C-alpha cells in the first residue's frame with residue numbers, strides 16, 4: 221500500500237542532504253536558553269541573535285512583563301474561547317480601541333496571530349466577482365488567504381507600479397479591486413515604493429491593504445509604519461499588522477476607517493473559529509505599543525544599529541538588499557554555500573536566519589539578518605567579525621562551485 | 626500599424642506551446658525533452674513559485690493576466706499552454 225507520507229520523500233531527502241552539508245539542522249535550531257532580546261545559548265554556545273524580528277528589543281520590557289504577570293494572576297492563563305463566544309474580555313476591546321487610536325482609525329479588530337489576520341481578512345473579503353492583486357513577494361499568509369477566498373487573484377511584479385497599473389487597466393471599471401502590499405518585505409528588507417503603488421491603485425479606484433508586519437515600530441512618526449513615513453495613511457483602506465515582531469509578543473490586527481469593518485468579525489473564519497489571545501499577551505502588547513508610540517529613542521537606536529550592520533556588511537563585500545532597513549537579506553550564491561557560511565557564523569557566535577526557496581524571491585538563498593535596537597556596540601562587532609571570518613569561507617566555497625561548473 | 630495588427634491575431638496553440646517550452650527550459654535544470662505531457666513539478670522539478678515567475682514572461686509575451694486561481698489545476702506543459710491560449714482568446 222502507498223504511504224500517505226510518500227509525497228514528502230523529496231522534501232525529506234533535500235532536508236537530510238542539507239543537514240549533512242551543514243553539520244547541523246538550520247531549520248531545527250534549539251534555543252537552550254534565551255538570555256536577553258539579543259542573546260541566547262544555542263548548542264552550548266552564547267550567540268548574538270541577528271535573526272529574531274525583535275526590532276525594538278521589547279521582549280523583556282519590564283512594564284510589559286509586569287502587566288503580563290498581573291493579567292495572569294487576575295485573569296488566568298487563557299480565554300479558552302473565540303471572540304464571538306466567551307473569549308472577548310474587556311481587555312481585548314480596550315486593546316482594539318488603543319490600536320485604533322495608535323493608527324488614528326475608527327475601527328480595529330484583533331486576531332490571534334498576524335498570519336490569521338491576513339488569512340481571515342482576505343478570505344472573508346474576497347468575493348466571487350472581486351479581484352485581488354498581490355505583490356509577487358507577498359508573505360505566505362497573503363497567498364493562503366487568497367487561496368481560501370473566492371476572488372480572482374492576480375500577482376503583479378514585485379514593487380512594480382507600472383505592472384500593477386497594466387493589470388488594473390485590464391479589469392472592468394466598477395468591479396471591486398483590492399491591492400495587497402507590504403511595508404518592508406520580510407526577506408530582502410526592501411520597502412514598497414508606496415507613493416507610486418498607491419497612485420496606480422487609486423487611479424483605478426482600487427482598495428489598498430497594507431501589511432506593516434516589519435515596518436510597525438520601525439518606520440514613521442510614532443512607529444506607525446511606512447504609510448505614515450510616506451504620508452499616505454489616508455489612502456490605505458486596511459492596515460494589517462502583527463505583535464510578533466517589534467511589539468515583542470504574539471497577535472495580529474486590522475485597522476480601518478471603513479464603516480463596515482465590524483462585519484469581518486462575523487465572516488472571517490480565522491477570527492470566529494479560534495480562541496482569542498490570552499489576557500497576559502493582551503496586557504504586554506498594550507504596554508509595548510504605548511512604549512513604541514511614546515519612545516522615539518528606540519527607533520533612533522534601531523536605525524543607528526542598522527547603519528552599522530548594513531554598511532559593515534557592504535564594506536565586507538557582501539551583497540545585501542537594495543534598501544537600508546533593519547531587515548537585511550545577504551545573498552548567497554546557492555544553498556550549499558549558504559549553509560556553510562551560516563554554520564561558520566554560528567561557530568563565531570552569530571545567529572542569522574537561513575532562508576531558502578520557496579520562502580525567498582527568485583529561488584535565492586539568503587542569510588536573513590534582523591537588527592535590534594538593543595544590540596550593543598560589542599555585539600555588533602561580534603556580528604561583523606563573524607561575517608569577516610565567513611568571508612574567507614565564502615570565497616573558498618565560491619571557488620569550489622566555479623571549479624565544479 | 627503592423628504592430629497593432631500583430632496584437633490582434635490570436636496566437637496558435639503550437640506557437641504558445643513553443644514559447645512555454647522555451648521559458649521552461651530557462652528555469653529547469655533537467656535535460657529531458659519537453660513534450661505536452663511533461664509534468665512540470667515531478668518531471669522537471671520546477672516549484673510552484675518558479676512556475677508563477679515564469680508566468681510573468683508568458684503574460685508579457687501575450688499581453689494577458691493569468692489568475693493564480695487557474696494555476697492550481699495545471700500539471701503538464703500542455704495544460705499550461707492551453708491555459709495561456711484561453712486567456713489570450715479572452716483578452
Ligand SMILES: Cc1ncc(COP(=O)(O)O)c(C=O)c1O
Pocket residue numbers: 333334335336338359361402406431433434462463464470471472
Ligand atoms: C509580512 C508578514 N505578514 C504576516 C506575518 C505573520 O505574522 P505572525 O507571526 O503574527 O503570524 C509575517 C511574519 O512572518 C510577515 O512577515
